[in-house]
Amino acid sequence: MQTTINFFYFLGRLPYILAFLFFGYIFIKVAKAFWEHCFLYNDGPISKQIYNFFDPYHQSIFCYKYKWYTILLLIGAIYLLCRIYIPPEMLSYEKGMYPAQSILSNSVMYFPNYILHEMLGHNVFCPITPYWFCALSGDFIQVLVPAAIYLFSLQLRGGLLFSPAILYWLSCAIYDAGIYASDAAVSKLALTSSDMVTDHAAGVVKGDWYYILGPFDALNYAVAIGRIFEIIACIIFAFAIYSAMEYVRRLMQEDINKAY
16 A cells, blocks of 8 residues: 555656756756857857857847946836835735736736746755755746746847846746745745645745745845845846837847848
8 A cells, every 4th residue: 555655656746857857957958068168169268158158149138239328217217116116115015915016926927937936846846955945946946947048038049039028027036036035034925835726824834935044044134135136126127128129229220231
């Protein structure tokens, strides 16, 4: 009987084991290509080779057309976004309470982030990693996947077309992590279990960030850490908007060049 139970338990874990092996394979292939590109078959500054590996067509936010007024525009937009999307006192508000905040924390973006957080995060890493990384793995994978997809899009000649949507997704993932990090010390947010059905009232269970920050006696800094994540999310959101403008600018520039 025990053998049968263990067999079915193994079958239940098999998809997560296969997912772990698949991502391990991808990581090894990327690491091999990175080593060959930057250190074996290319001359010149290593920093340039590394950048060209990740952004061969120069489509990332570091290669946008910046002028003094666009820099001022970005600074103003980031400042405004931080004022809008970060409430004056995070812990006195509930998630999604305000329409402006719901742009970066809404049910549409919550679902894919939740799937990544629980299924590819906790369910893959918790059985094979220490408890601290088990707690971190949810937000780690939730942020890593859109970041990796953004880097992959830069490998495509037309990758700039996808930048606004991917950067928006990344900003939502980071903003969501910031909300729960801010809540680590007080547990005022309701949480949903990994079964995607069971909801826990506020304060009944502790969130991931309680176990991430707790071993370092850093719970007193939870709000500050959450705010840092939220500010980063606002910055990336501003670049998501600006990337759409940059895409249009480059299209117009190509049309002008073709005309002459």
